[in-house]
Amino acid sequence: MIFKRNKIGIVGAGNTGTMIALMLAQKELGDIVLIDRPELEQPVKGKALDLLESMPIQKKDVRILGTSDYQELTDASIIIITAGMPRKPGMSRDDLINTNSEIMQKVSKEIKRYAPNCYVIVLSNPVDVMTYTCLKTTGFPKKRVIGQSGVLDTARFNTFIAEALNISVEDLTSFVLGGHGDTMVPMLRFSFVGGIPLERIMPIEQIEEIVERTRNGGAEIVHLLGNGSAYIAPAAAVVQMTETILKDKRKIIPVVAYLEGEYGYNDICLGIPCVLGGSGVEAIIEIKLTDSEKKMLDRSAQSVQETMNLL
Ligand SMILES: NC(=O)c1ccc[n+]([C@@H]2O[C@H](COP(=O)([O-])OP(=O)(O)OC[C@H]3O[C@@H](n4cnc5c(N)ncnc54)[C@H](O)[C@@H]3O)[C@@H](O)[C@H]2O)c1
Numbered sequence: 001m002i003f004k005r006n007k008i009g010i011v012g013a014g015n016t017g018t019m020i021a022l023m024l025a026q027k028e029l030g031d032i033v034l035i036d037r038p039e040l041e042q043p044v045k046g047k048a049l050d051l052l053e054s055m056p057i058q059k060k061d062v063r064i065l066g067t068s069d070y071q072e073l074t075d076a077s078i079i080i081i082t083a084g085m086p087r088k089p090g091m092s093r094d095d096l097i098n099t100n101s102e103i104m105q106k107v108s109k110e111i112k113r114y115a116p117n118c119y120v121i122v123l124s125n126p127v128d129v130m131t132y133t134c135l136k137t138t139g140f141p142k143k144r145v146i147g148q149s150g151v152l153d154t155a156r157f158n159t160f161i162a163e164a165l166n167i168s169v170e171d172l173t174s175f176v177l178g179g180h181g182d183t184m185v186p187m188l189r190f191s192f193v194g195g196i197p198l199e200r201i202m203p204i205e206q207i208e209e210i211v212e213r214t215r216n217g218g219a220e221i222v223h224l225l226g227n228g229s230a231y232i233a234p235a236a237a238v239v240q241m242t243e244t245i246l247k248d249k250r251k252i253i254p255v256v257a258y259l260e261g262e263y264g265y266n267d268i269c270l271g272i273p274c275v276l277g278g279s280g281v282e283a284i285i286e287i288k289l290t291d292s293e294k295k296m297l298d299r300s301a302q303s304v305q306e307t308m309n310l311l
């Protein structure tokens, strides 16, 4: 069932927020409320109206509202948080921690007030820690607060594999574990091209180059754009997660989830494969890791923990 006429909130109507609104509307997944700061009330209304006026051309029946009034989020079923600063060339995502954690706390309190039953998808960086902040500030059950990293990181990995092998992106399965940072862990053992293990059809040196490029995928775009960070592929990732929840698809995808003992970690949010469905994170898939995979995941978890310690 498609919950059309569901209300989907997007907090932060910048590059990612606007692109997410467009992609959600193109799929008619629900009516959309775009929220930004009071001083940006006019531009956010302008963006929403511009999006709305494209609907007759795109033949989509969706209502889109731009506002700074959080009350408009009342009864929203899903709220996507993109509020916060993007990084600039030379910065790491962790450099955004102070500014964005303040914003995340403010936004999370408003969400708790007006939409206490909603699902939240967090995009703001550093996303593992921002997901944790949102979870703790709202006090929502852990299955309802989910961060986006793995869908995007996996898409980047698959893009580079498809390009190198000159094959369709459709034939690829793989996933990335760990924090959304330089320590992310692409799972080569579970990477397949048309059902064939990747390691059988690509030399390891080339795979390693692609892993490295994937780890630096966000920074590569930040450098090329010069002002701001990626917003098209990230929006597509969030929309896939939103659709998976709204349509109760129960897809196994890597998302940032709260861990209580899984993989040996406690009280931390980290990217791991989950069953995502109508109740949010319905299950965490625990894969038996090899020693070297576990070592890499430990490093990644430690790096997220170190960023959390800065709070
Ligand atoms: N997790 C990921 O994969 C991923 C991918 C892309 C971007 N991001 C992150 O998402 C965030 C947004 O990126 P962007 O490119 O859209 O940036 P952007 O600057 O284009 O948009 C951010 C918006 O947030 C708004 N905002 C700030 N404080 C707010 C508040 N208190 N209430 C409501 N809105 C507020 C700003 O006014 C701005 O419009 C950044 O932190 C970026 O690093 C994460």
Ligand SMILES: O=C(O)C[C@H](O)C(=O)O
Binding pocket: 086, 087, 093, 125, 152, 180, 217, 218, 219, 221, 222, 229, 230, 234
């Ligand atoms: O790299 C960034 O800062 C934005 C985002 O996390 C990305 O991976 O594109």
